[in-house]
Amino acid sequence: MRHLPYFCRGEVVKGFGRGSKELGIPTANFSEQVVESFPSDMSTGIYYGWACVGNGDVHKMVVSIGWNPFYKNIKKSVETHIIHTFKDDFYGEILSIVITGYIRPEKNFDSVEALISAIQEDIEEAKRQLDLPEHLKLKEDNFFRLPEGKTVNNH
Numbered sequence: 001m002r003h004l005p006y007f008c009r010g011e012v013v014k015g016f017g018r019g020s021k022e023l024g025i026p027t028a029n030f031s032e033q034v035v036e037s038f039p040s041d042m043s044t045g046i047y048y049g050w051a052c053v054g055n056g057d058v059h060k061m062v063v064s065i066g067w068n069p070f071y072k073n074i075k076k077s078v079e080t081h082i083i084h085t086f087k088d089d090f091y092g093e094i095l096s097i098v099i100t101g102y103i104r105p106e107k108n109f110d111s112v113e114a115l116i117s118a119i120q121e122d123i124e125e126a127k128r129q130l131d132l133p134e135h136l137k138l139k140e141d142n143f144f145r146l147p148e149g150k151t152v153n154n155h
């Protein structure tokens, strides 16, 4: 798919607080500035790849790019759910992601339960795909190991 793999780094900001509270699936949201830096012809939808908070470990992730039709957002968002359990929130920290594959377009759903089960299927699909050599190799990319001070968005 065009633009993949896509490398991106930026600060984690507050969203609408729905991810954890309504869905039980927290998503680390990028700032508007980072969202606007995405290529305008990159398809919206659900993708998977690798993510790292600050200088921490690299974990599998799923990322949603678009307007969340279920919630009818006015502003485009880029939200990453890291497939790992963190002890604390990490607002204000630098999140680095490499998007390596595409799963599906964004959809509307009849209920919150239907949205949650679709996201859970996305997570299972991401886990499987990311074990394949073509995706696994990006986990070790130097992008995740840049020296401190270079952790700004325009890498």
Ligand SMILES: Cc1cc2nc3c(=O)[nH]c(=O)nc-3n(C[C@H](O)[C@H](O)[C@H](O)COP(=O)(O)O)c2cc1C
Pocket: 015, 016, 017, 018, 019, 020, 023, 025, 027, 029, 046, 062, 063, 064, 067, 068, 069, 070, 071, 079, 080, 081, 105, 106, 107, 108, 118, 119, 122, 123
């Ligand atoms: C893997 C994944 C798939 C998602 N798929 C959809 C979708 O198909 N339709 C949709 O409206 N929102 C989708 N979302 C976005 C959720 O609605 C969003 O994460 C939630 O509203 C939390 O928003 P917040 O961070 O602003 O609180 C998806 C999120 C993730 C992580």
Ligand SMILES: Nc1ncnc2c1ncn2[C@@H]1O[C@H](COP(=O)(O)OP(=O)(O)O)[C@@H](O)[C@H]1O
Pocket: 012, 013, 014, 015, 016, 017, 018, 019, 020, 021, 025, 026, 027, 028, 029, 080, 081, 082, 083, 084, 085, 086, 088, 089, 090, 091
């Ligand atoms: N596994 C995780 N993946 C993503 N964010 C997480 C994770 N665990 C904890 N968080 C925290 O939860 C926040 C996202 O929760 P969410 O309910 O989506 O709120 P918001 O609407 O502010 O983005 C992230 O910014 C981060 O600080």
Ligand SMILES: [Mg+2]
Pocket: 015, 016, 017, 018, 019, 026, 027, 028, 029, 079
């Ligand atoms: Mg969020």
